[in-house]
Amino acid sequence: MYNGDFFQSSLRGQQRVEAKSQVLPGISSFFFHLRPRHYPAGSIQFSNTLYLGFFTALFLAVEVVTGILLMVYYTPTPASAYQSVQALALVPFGQLLRDLHRLGGDLLVLSAFLHMVRVAISGSYKGPRRFTWLTGSVLFFLVLALAFSGYLLPWDQLSYWAVTVGTGLFGALPGIGSWLLEILRGGPEIGAGGLLRFYVLHVVLLPVAVLPLLAVHYYRVARLHGISPPICTAARRNSDNLRTVSLWPTVAVRELQLTLLTLFLLIAIVAFAYDAPLGEPANPLRTPSHIEAPWFFLWAQGLLGICPATLPALVLIITPGLLLLLLPWYDRRQRRPFGQRPWFALALLVSLCLLLVLTFLGARIQQPISHSPETLLDALVPVDGHGPLHTLAYDELTLGVHTVGSVRTDTKISSGLEQLLTFIDSRLRGAAESQRFSESSSVLIIETIQPEVKRITLRQSVRLKDSTAARTFERTVYRHGFGETSLLSGAKK
Ligand code: HEM
Structure with missing residues (x-):
């Protein structure tokens, strides 16, 4: 079935010819190798x-x-x-x-x-x-x-x-x-x-x-x-x-x-x-x-x-x-x-x-994206680098406990924060649709801990599909008014 014998004898013949090659011996022997x-x-x-x-x-x-x-x-x-x-x-x-x-x-x-x-x-x-x-x-x-x-x-x-x-x-x-x-x-x-x-x-x-x-x-x-x-x-x-x-x-x-x-x-x-x-x-x-x-x-x-x-x-x-x-x-x-x-x-x-x-x-078929609570938190409040919370000016971070996804009637909250809460809500809904969570609720807590320094905590309470107990995940960032940068971020469960 296979022509190995023929190929090997052809190879031997070829090697003899190559050895005799007089034309550009270096180059030809390289190519013939x-x-x-x-x-x-x-x-x-x-x-x-x-x-x-x-x-x-x-x-x-x-x-x-x-x-x-x-x-x-x-x-x-x-x-x-x-x-x-x-x-x-x-x-x-x-x-x-x-x-x-x-x-x-x-x-x-x-x-x-x-x-x-x-x-x-x-x-x-x-x-x-x-x-x-x-x-x-x-x-x-x-x-x-x-x-x-x-x-x-x-x-x-x-x-x-x-x-x-x-x-x-x-x-x-x-x-x-x-x-x-x-x-x-x-x-x-x-x-x-x-x-x-x-x-x-x-x-x-x-x-x-x-x-x-x-x-x-x-x-x-x-x-x-x-x-x-x-x-x-x-x-x-x-x-x-x-x-x-x-x-x-x-x-x-x-x-x-x-x-x-x-x-x-x-x-x-x-x-x-x-x-x-x-x-x-x-x-x-x-x-x-x-x-x-x-x-x-x-x-x-x-x-x-x-x-x-x-x-x-x-x-x-x-x-x-x-x-x-x-x-x-x-x-x-x-x-x-x-x-x-x-x-x-x-x-x-x-x-x-x-x-x-x-x-x-x-x-x-559209591929659903599944998020774990950790990856969601990481996307919303990244430990390193700036996330959506940093897109707001310091003054737009209205103090209080804001429930994500609730219909707001008070007008005291800044429009930037309003948009941010809607955005966080859409991410959480997306995750819920990907069927990882059977229930989820989130709050964004903004408080002043010293003059010109605000602590912002995103706390998520979720019940995973395969579990009966609810788990809480949260992450905190600090913003200060004078330099508009994050001082420290941390994550705890
Ligand atoms: C980067 C990828 C590859 C390159 C550049 C490559 C190149 C070659 C060339 C130039 C030949 C000789 C001529 C020909 O059969 O068309 C060959 C033969 C062969 N290739 Fe590939 N090949 C590649 C991937 C593969 C793959 C994916 C397989 C199988 C899983 C495969 C199995 C073979 C076999 C068994 C021969 C011998 C065919 C025969 O004797 O009829 N090669 N390959």
Whole structure:
């Protein structure tokens, strides 16, 4: 079934030729270490691989080049990230670079996925190529992680809330959930720490993990086992798998042509027909009406729509990944033709249909955001930095005990405070709608503790859905009249 013998003897022949190479020996031996000098004609014909591995590598290269250029302008802080992305429009070719990076990323995910499906259909993961499949699967997960981490960087409402919901899933993992969430978000909610973490993941850690894996993947395909011959017998007969095609000029010129054509099309699309999306700037205090996961995770959003319990949904999301990773170890038969593997064909077809249906559902289902009382308090009265309470002038903080959500008839309270109470009420209602609380009530207590110093306490009393006892959460900030800054903030339960 597999043409390893042919490939190894072709390799030996090639090494003899390389040793004799008189033309630019240094350069040629370097390139011929990277690429075999001869390929079996059948294996590299277009219909065998659809060049999907090649396209995946090409889009990865596009991402690396455009990503490095974008790093020159991007600032990974909540205060500047959005503006730095917006300002790209003013830089020569800045918008083009951003569009290329965004579209290239989407195409990278798509081509890696299609490459995987092609390998699965042709049964090329079997036999000696099991480990190649394993490295490929891990590469695929890393590509998804790269795309997801990059999604947050423009710091707009859509990306902020999609990543909030996406990372929130990890919180459901028993034992390590809250720890993992804290590590990913850099706090209870995504803020400066979270953005920096995603940035470091996107530009350093994940690319550094991809490179060695890609080297191993490529080494196994290019130097160790070669590409599997076509499974279709007619194609094998026609293409005469023992005939070889040389790297130079045939394969190299074909690949160069494909590269130029793809780059030309990509640039033409982003120049005339594609704009990378950028919505409203991220606002952790305003939950948008519609939250949408990135397209490659819409299926997970669809799954959460039909299975709202987070832990079972998380298990359903992780399991296909594991099944994928271990495919060559439980499908051990050497038969490759699709028609001779009816059970596999059926399972693959059902999985692909399921993926499509869930993606379709995910695009239609709005993802609710669940808040814990702690994260709500953190958003309304952040321990570090300024929150909504700091948007009011000192004099607008009318003394008294103000019940959030009650209809006010007294006119003595300032209009700024009135708006703030309405805002807090809307946040609390949002949380109640996300069905975490069965009951909740809040008061905002404003008192003078010494001349020109006010203490403001937000006290929330909530009854969680799964508990009968009410719990009280509160947080306090101090404001003083002369400098208009917070002296100290604290949280206690
Ligand atoms: C960054 C991602 C990836 C890159 C750049 C890449 C690159 C390539 C290239 C250039 C080839 C040879 C030509 C071809 O088959 O199209 C190849 C073959 C292969 N790849 Fe990948 N690949 C990636 C991801 C994956 C994934 C996700 C899988 C599967 C889970 C995978 C499994 C394989 C296997 C088994 C082969 C050998 C195919 C054969 O012998 O017919 N690769 N890869």
